[in-house]
Amino acid sequence: MKVLSLSAEGYRNLASVSLCPDEGVNVICGDNAQGKTNLIEAIWNFTGAKSFRPSKERDFVKKGERVATLSLSFSAQGREQSAKLRYGERREILLNGVSKASPAELAGSFCCVVFSPAHLSIVKEGPSVRRRFLDGAICQVRPRYIHVLYQYKKALSQKNAVLKELYKNGAAYDLLDVFDDSIAVWGAQVWRTRVRYLNKLGQNACSIYEGLSSRREELTVGYKSFLSLSPDTPLPQVQAAYREALRAARTDDTGAGFSTLGVHRDDFSLQIDGLDAKVYGSQGQQRSAALALKLAEGYLLKEVSGETPVMLLDDVMSELDQGRQSYVLNHLEGAQVFITCCDAGHFEGLLSGRVFRMERGALSPA
Numbered sequence: 298m299k300v301l302s303l304s305a306e307g308y309r310n311l312a313s314v315s316l317c318p319d320e321g322v323n324v325i326c327g328d329n330a331q332g333k334t335n336l337i338e339a340i341w342n343f344t345g346a347k348s349f350r351p352s353k354e355r356d357f358v359k360k361g362e363r364v365a366t367l368s369l370s371f372s373a374q375g376r377e378q379s380a381k382l383r384y385g386e387r388r389e390i391l392l393n394g395v396s397k398a399s400p401a402e403l404a405g406s407f408c409c410v411v412f413s414p415a416h417l418s419i420v421k422e423g424p425s426v427r428r429r430f431l432d433g434a435i436c437q438v439r440p441r442y443i444h445v446l447y448q449y450k451k452a453l454s455q456k457n458a459v460l461k462e463l464y465k466n467g468a469a470y471d472l473l474d475v476f477d478d479s480i481a482v483w484g485a486q487v488w489r490t491r492v493r494y495l496n497k498l499g500q501n502a503c504s505i506y507e508g509l510s511s512r513r514e515e516l517t518v519g520y521k522s523f524l525s526l527s528p529d530t531p532l533p534q535v536q537a538a539y540r541e542a543l544r545a546a547r548t549d550d551t552g553a554g555f556s557t558l559g560v561h562r563d564d565f566s567l568q569i570d571g572l573d574a575k576v577y578g579s580q581g582q583q584r585s586a587a588l589a590l591k592l593a594e595g596y597l598l599k600e601v602s603g604e605t606p607v608m609l610l611d612d613v614m615s616e617l618d619q620g621r622q623s624y625v626l627n628h629l630e631g632a633q634v635f636i637t638c639c640d641a642g643h644f645e646g647l648l649s650g651r652v653f654r655m656e657r658g659a660l661s662p663a
């Protein structure tokens with residue numbers, strides 16, 4: 298998967314941008330607030346996913362303008378393809394000349410993985426952020442998982458409604474068995490899918506981390522759950538173990554008035570040389586761990602689609618030492634990479650690729 302060209306008109310602070318990138322590494326360098334992330338976001342929009350920043354579609358249109366247009370030419374599935382997005386007045390989404398009703402219909406045609414400073418939260422914050430990352434990554438490679446998660450959440454909220462009622466006036470106790478059965482059926486699938494995916498993700502992330510740290514540090518990733526079973530355990534056995542655990546937690550649940558146990562409280566651990574990365578990791582180690590997970594996510598996407606997604610790395614270099622920067626610049630094999638940075642020193646070690654300068658929304662070769 299490669300971007301062949303991108304043009305932007307009226308998009309955020311970008312001037313008329315026309316980008317012809319390298320097949321490998323592209324560095325976009327510039328001071329703060331010049332438009333580097335806006336350019337990365339413009340590319341990302343063609344994945345059909347929501348922006349990786351907390352913004353709305355109407356924010357894409359440059360202040361004072363009525364329309365923003367993005368055009369992308371890319372290679373995928375062995376052929377050249379095109380897509381166009383027009384925001385604001387006369388909104389339009391085109392893929393290979395065919396009109397689409399929503400950006401979501403572009404999903405799967407053009408694939409990217411993005412790393413932005415917000416992804417540091419995977420390491421630095423609580424279990425819910427890691428669960429969201431894990432579930433989001435799985436949904437990309439196993440679309441049926443969306444249905445499984447939905448069914449689990451539905452059963453869980455039904456059970457929670459009963460527990461709340463029970464907590465207040467002691468009614469409907471036997472309904473809990475019904476919902477626990479349903480939770481065990483769907484929860485076991487969530488558990489097994491996550492454990493299997495995380496095993497693969499962890500292996501990939503560990504070898505990327507090994508490269509980033511020049512083999513000086515070791516990252517280990519492990520799923521944390523109330524169930525301690527092998528990922529190869531047949532599903533009926535996982536369901537039975539799940540049901541049993543729910544039964545054992547019944548007193549806690551009724552006392553608390555909500556479900557105290559289940560995959561909705563699972564987590565995964567990230568350790569660097571045996572120490573919890575969240576608690577003991579340095580800034581550079583935490584950034585390296587988050588980056589390794591995101592890059593691993595990209596390489597796992599390739600296993601399914603057959604193509605390495607475009608890697609968009611926003612502000613990845615700060616806090617990384619020279620060895621780590623050099624790995625990002627020169628060792629992401631097979632991928633087209635876009636890297637933003639503020640400091641020209643950050644790409645001194647670039648062996649091959651193209652460097653662009655972003656200044657007040659205008660892009661030029663450096």
Ligand SMILES: Nc1ncnc2c1ncn2[C@@H]1O[C@H](COP(=O)(O)OP(=O)(O)OP(=O)(O)O)[C@@H](O)[C@H]1O
Pocket residue numbers: 308309310327328329330331332333334335336356357358359360612637639
């Ligand atoms: N719709 C818009 N119209 C005009 N300007 C906008 C719009 N949306 C964002 N901007 C401006 O774009 C500028 C550049 O933002 P961007 O996030 O791309 O900067 P950056 O080069 O990545 O900076 P940093 O290195 O600080 O992350 C900001 O000053 C912002 O106010």
